[in-house]
Amino acid sequence: MNYSTSLFSTTSKLWLSKCIQSVRWNSSAKSRWLDRQRVDSFTREAKILGLRSRAAFKLQQIDDKVQLFRKNANQKVLDLGYAPGAWSQVAFDRTGPNGVILGVDILPCLPPRGVNSIQANILAKKTHELIRLFFSRHFQLYQEDQLHKDHGYFQHMLEEELLLLKENNALNNSKTSVDSTPIDVIISDMYEPWPQTDGFWNNFTNSAYDRMANTSGIAVKDHSMSMDLCDAALVAAIDLLKPGGSFVCKLYTGEEDKLLENRLKRVFKDVQRFKPSACRNESKEIYFIGLKKKKGVNKFEVFLS
């Protein structure tokens, strides 16, 4: 008997059946989530107010508690995992008319009025460079370029600009000054999106709302996945947020809560944990808030100690 073949076939059968179960499970979890959305009062209220999702109320309640946003103060806000865009709408509304909001999401999505966006993965170093460039003096160029007044498509220009900047710096052996920590507020509601199962014919966009993340229902998985994204958001905060700046990130609670809280305490003077009443009672989501970013934070000390 060939043991390796028999072992391989048993393992692959197990793997296959797990995959099938997970696909079935995911699609029923997704339809349960969509059903719940249809009857939820916050969802209905969001629709009436023209907000892109009920998540808007959570950020409003966080802001009511700690005053992240200031009207007319030229605040620069980075919204991580912004699609479909409800948090960006709140940020725009509460910082306007001089606030500058940039949404970043791995999903393609047309940003709401007044909001700028790029489609990118926050785990990539290049995304940090694009964000920095966007918030630097170069942004003025794009306004003059008469792109769409609300949300010009500028990602390709930003990417070209970054390339040029790097080439020039390499050529002149210098570093053009781009503000390294230009942002006042970073908010992150990131969670893994549903896998795309249909709509592949549409190669420009798809419905970010329908793919908007929600939990898998497996607490350990939800927790560890959101821990990774909170860490990624925290790295962005260390790299891009001004000293004194504020930070919010969503976490599905679990055994590593304390670890994240301690990391946050190394970066911010004031760290709070808050569950807005707009969150569903049964949901394991909570929000960590970091206020007054410290000066001279060392990334390695935050994550290694």
Ligand SMILES: C[S@@+](CC[C@H](N)C(=O)[O-])C[C@H]1O[C@@H](n2cnc3c(N)ncnc32)[C@H](O)[C@@H]1O
């Ligand atoms: C719950 S939704 C955000 C909802 C949004 N705050 C709103 O108010 O409409 C989470 C988003 O995080 C995005 N996301 C997940 N991982 C990401 C990553 N590595 N980089 C950028 N975006 C990410 C997902 O694509 C998804 O759109």
